[in-house]
Amino acid sequence: MKACVLHGVGDMRTEQVPDPFPGPGEVLLRVRACGVCGSDIPRIFEKGTYRFPLIPGHEFAGLVEAVGAGVDSAWTGARAVVYPLVPCRRCAVCETGAYAQCADYDYLGSRRNGAFAEFVTVPTWNLIRIPEALGFEEAAMTEPAAVALHALRRAGVDTGDRVLIFGAGPIGLLIGKWAELMGVGETLMVDVDLARLRFAQSIGFRHLLDGRQADPAEWAQKKTGRGADIVIEASGSAAAFEHSMGAARTGGAVVLLGNPAGPMSLSQDAYWAILRKELRVLGSWNSARVAMPKDEWRLALDAMSSGRLQVDRMITHRVGLDDLWDRLQMMRDHSEFHCKVMAVNPQGMAKNNEDGEDNRDGKHGIDSSHL
Ligand SMILES: [Zn+2]
Ligand SMILES: [Zn+2]
Known part of the structure; x- marks a missing residue:
């Protein structure tokens, strides 16, 4: 073979x-x-x-x-x-x-x-x-969809929650899609790559921030009024790890699942934020394949085959x-x-699947220049 x-x-x-x-x-x-x-x-x-x-x-x-x-x-x-x-x-x-x-x-x-x-x-x-x-x-x-679902289930997501996701890669986007499917109030997404943010917008996300242009924690506070109920760190960047603590509301949850790109450390302020806001900081690893009905793999397959998760x-x-x-x-x-x-397989189609969409018109609505 x-x-x-x-x-x-x-x-x-x-x-x-x-x-x-x-x-x-x-x-x-x-x-x-x-x-x-x-x-x-x-x-x-x-x-x-x-x-x-x-x-x-x-x-x-x-x-x-x-x-x-x-x-x-x-x-x-x-x-x-x-x-x-x-x-x-x-x-x-x-x-x-x-x-x-x-x-x-x-x-x-x-x-x-x-x-x-x-x-x-x-x-x-x-x-x-x-x-x-x-x-x-x-x-x-199914595997990345189950990994994304697992992160949200770790946080105990609830209807109406404001969820902030660092990292608009496949996992971050899947987390966002699950969050909406689970009835959250708002999904906010931060990345430092404009092409990724534009892509996120093209598949339906509306609250997007270029993290190089503004402070993500301040942006989250402004967008939600009191901070995100759930912050998901899916980028593996040390800066996002730091911002996560500032972006979460008092009593909120921060879920870490991005593979760390290098050493991860927190400033004293971010550490204080964990204490003062009594944050729940949780790790998320892989996905749970367990007995029905909460087998995350079957939940993912069901959501995709019914068209709810695209x-x-x-x-x-x-x-x-x-x-x-x-x-x-x-x-x-x-x-x-x-x-x-x-x-x-067998030989692939080697085709680009972006269906010719062009988002380069400048009217992309991504918060990249305020503050
Ligand atoms: Zn994988
Ligand atoms: Zn074993």
């Missing part, structure tokens, strides 16, 4: 490798779509995977091609999305069902082979059938395995605007 194999940090090659063979309890999945996660960029270019060579790619969906020993043959031909974390299901944490906190987990695309390939083997426990109405590309968005417009680039390396470098260098980049 063809696969994008990471041989070392910054050394990925698209090459022919032997087809994987499904072991007991596993299926062979023909990959139809695999999103590039923001975390794949440092994984491929800076930190590396747990071992080499390894095939990255953990946001994927496909078709079950064959089943291994002991697997129900009814899986053959099924359309499925894959929860990429393989918990040990033996440790004390796994017994509670909090699999994302497993002490000894495996992970498709960082610890074992993932889906930047034509095929991948997957334990049946990790498969979830894709609802009829949902295509493979949208299904491949993710297709967030896919700005579709690319085949032969061109994936170029696109990863584009993402690393920010040489072109992108939201979600999707590796699409």
Whole structure:
């Protein structure tokens, strides 16, 4: 099969490798779509995977091609999305069902082979059938959609809440979409990249700030009257971490989920804000795949297949395995605007999906010059 194999940090090659063979309890999945996660960029270019060579790619969906020993043959031909974390299901944490906190987990695309390939083997426990109405590309968005939902559920979002999101990347936008679906009062978004803000506006967000042009905490106070009920830090920037404390209202919640770009520290004022305002500062990690009815993966699939959560417009680039390396470098260098980049098999369409929309008319309504 063809696969994008990471041989070392910054050394990925698209090459022919032997087809994987499904072991007991596993299926062979023909990959139809695999999103590039923001975390794949440092994984491929800076930190590396747990071992080499390894095939990255953990946001994927496909078709079950064959089943291994002991697997129900009814899986053959099924359309499925894959929860990429393989918990040990033996440790004390796994017994509670909090699999994302497993002490000894495996992970498709960082610890074992993932889906930047034509095929991948997957334990049946990790498969979830894709609802009829949902295509493979949208299904491949289930993982980031579940991660976004998890962050809001951590905060205990309520109807009417004013939610401020730092970072208008795929996760930030998905958080915003979920927030609106959950009936929040207002969704405010801050980024330092105007192209991202324009894109956020094109998919329906109205309260946007270029964080280089004004103080986000002051802006949030002005927009909401008393500060945001919930602040979600989805950018990983130290400046946003600092601003989060100032932007939250007294008694509000700050949820941290952006992968930190470097050391994160707080000024004395921001630290005081946590104390004085009695903020709830919460971490959010991964997503919860638990028993029904609050399995965040099924909630995400339901929301997408019913049309309540629309993710297709967030896919700005579709690319085949032969061109994936170029696109990863584009993402690393920010040489072109992108939201979600999707590796699409077999050869991709390599088309830009921005449907020719032009937001460069200056009347974009993004708060970038006041104060
Ligand atoms: Zn991801
Ligand atoms: Zn475990």
